[in-house]
Structures are given as C-alpha cells and as structure tokens.
Amino acid sequence: xxxxxxxxxxxxxxxxxxxxxxxxxxxxxxxxxxxxxxxxxxxxxxxxxxxxxxxxxxxxxxxxxxxxxxxxxxxxxxxxxxxxxxxxxxxxxxxxxxxxxxxxxxxxxxxxxxxxxxxxxxxxxxxxxxxxxxxxxxxxxxxxxxxxxxxxxxxxxxxxxxxxxxxxxxxxxxxxxxxxxxxxxxxxxxxxxxxxxxxxxxxxxxxxxxxxxxxxxxxxxxxxxxxxxxxxxxxxxxxxxxxxxxxxxxxxxxxxxxxxx
Numbered sequence: 001x002x003x004x005x006x007x008x009x010x011x012x013x014x015x016x017x018x019x020x021x022x023x024x025x026x027x028x029x030x031x032x033x034x035x036x037x038x039x040x041x042x043x044x045x046x047x048x049x050x051x052x053x054x055x056x057x058x059x060x061x062x063x064x065x066x067x068x069x070x071x072x073x074x075x076x077x078x079x080x081x082x083x084x085x086x087x088x089x090x091x092x093x094x095x096x097x098x099x100x101x102x103x104x105x106x107x108x109x110x111x112x113x114x115x116x117x118x119x120x121x122x123x124x125x126x127x128x129x130x131x132x133x134x135x136x137x138x139x140x141x142x143x144x145x146x147x148x149x150x151x152x153x154x155x156x157x158x159x160x161x162x163x164x165x166x167x168x169x170x171x172x173x174x175x176x177x178x179x180x181x182x183x184x185x186x187x188x189x190x191x192x193x194x195x196x197x198x199x200x201x202x203x204x205x206x207x208x209x210x211x212x213x214x215x216x217x218x219x220x221x222x223x224x225x226x227x228x229x230x231x232x233x234x235x236x237x238x239x240x241x242x243x244x245x246x247x248x249x250x251x252x253x254x255x256x257x258x259x260x261x
Contacts, residue, residue, distance in 0.1 A: 012242070020258070021226070026253040026255055028250045029253070030249065034098045037235070038237030038238075041080065042080055043052065046208060053067045053085065055099075070089075072086060078165060082095050084120060088118060090107070091115075093106040093108075115148075116134045117130040119161075119162035123182065124167055127140045127142050127182075128141045137150050138150075138151040138171060138180060140182065151184045152186065157174055158173060159173055159231075160172050160173060163200045164200075165201075170198070175192055176192055177189065177191075196205040202218060204241075206243065207223075208236060233247070233249045234248050241255060
C-alpha cells in the first residue's frame, strides 16, 4: 500500500542561549504501530504493536512477546545486544539479545528487601539503573552479582521520566532534572521548564514541551529551542545527531546540524 504525505513539515532553528542549530530533513519511513520506541546505533527500528515488541533491521523483522508479563512499560535500546524491557506492574525486567531472544530476567519481588521499581534502564558492566519508589532512591543493580548500590539521597518529588546511558542517569521530576554518574555523584541539576518528556543519546538531551523541542548538546547548559509546526509528535528518538519523530503514520528523520556563525 502506498502512503502519501498530505502535510508540510516546517522547522525553524534559531539562536537561543548562545548556539544555533538547524534540522535537515533526511527522509520519511511509513510505520503503523501503537508506539514507536526508537532507532539504535545500527539503524534498526523498534516499535510496539498490539503488545508485541518488534525490531526491523534492513529486510529482517524480529519480534518478542511475553505471555505472562504482557506489554512492557518501558524499553531501553541503548545496547542493541542487551535490550532492557521493564514491566512495572510485575516489578520485572527482561533482557533480550540482538535477535530479541530472552537472555535474562530479573524479578524484583524475589529479593529479601522488597523494592517497588518504577523505572529501569541500561547501565554499564552488567548493571541496571533502577528507581525504587519506596525509598525514592536511584540505585544500580548488578544482575550478575545480584547486588544493589544506592546512588543518591531520596528525591522527594515523583520521578516522571528516567533516561540513561552507560555512565549517567537523568531523572525528571515536576520541578527538576537531575543527572547522576555511575559513581553516585550528582553531576548537574536543571529546572524543569514544564517539559513533559525528554530523550537522550550519548549525553545529548532533547526536551519536549507541548509542540516545541529544546535541544541540549553534550557537556553544555545552553538550550536551543526548535519550534515545530504542522506535525503531531507522538514519540521521539535520538541517535547521535539524528532525530526521529513519529506522528502515528510516519517516522520523520532529521539531522541536527550546528550552524556556524
């Protein structure tokens, strides 16, 4: 079935807080799914449809579904060889290999000290970043040694979104964005300027605020605002300097380009 784009996408990148970026359109890919997860560093696309998790890699399609656990709450594709699926209702993490075969399962209900995990993402060296709602603490969990290590003092505000890479974890609350490193140190804090979501790739952050996007380069506190017109942003993915926006029918691929003054 052929798909036709019946609308025009306009982006404006302008100087904000000291830097200027533009977004160059690379292409559009048709996709019908309940939820677009993202694109990994190898260019594979991931999405959920009717509870089934899919990976599209060139001309190959893989899928995974857990009958007992149902639909995952969060999916982290940071490591394509060790994808992390989190099932909040069951307090459980499932890890998959690059062809979506199950390689590991962690049931946090099985530990002597009970933890109510509300976020779980990939960390370095066989670790997960987990946020325990009971103690309101970020921890690392090593699934090889089965040991937890507390990262921070309790955070009083509810954590809305957790994103991570191997060495850093970001927690967004209604008031503040916190960044922690793998050693347990609080690296930075930023006020939450009414952002409703954010994504990250290799330390680059992209915030969503209504219909607008705010880009924060790696090792910077300078935000660039990218106004968005005539496209419905349902899900976002950031892979290096490539931005993917899913509108429910198409994945729009853009390159984030630093404009020289």
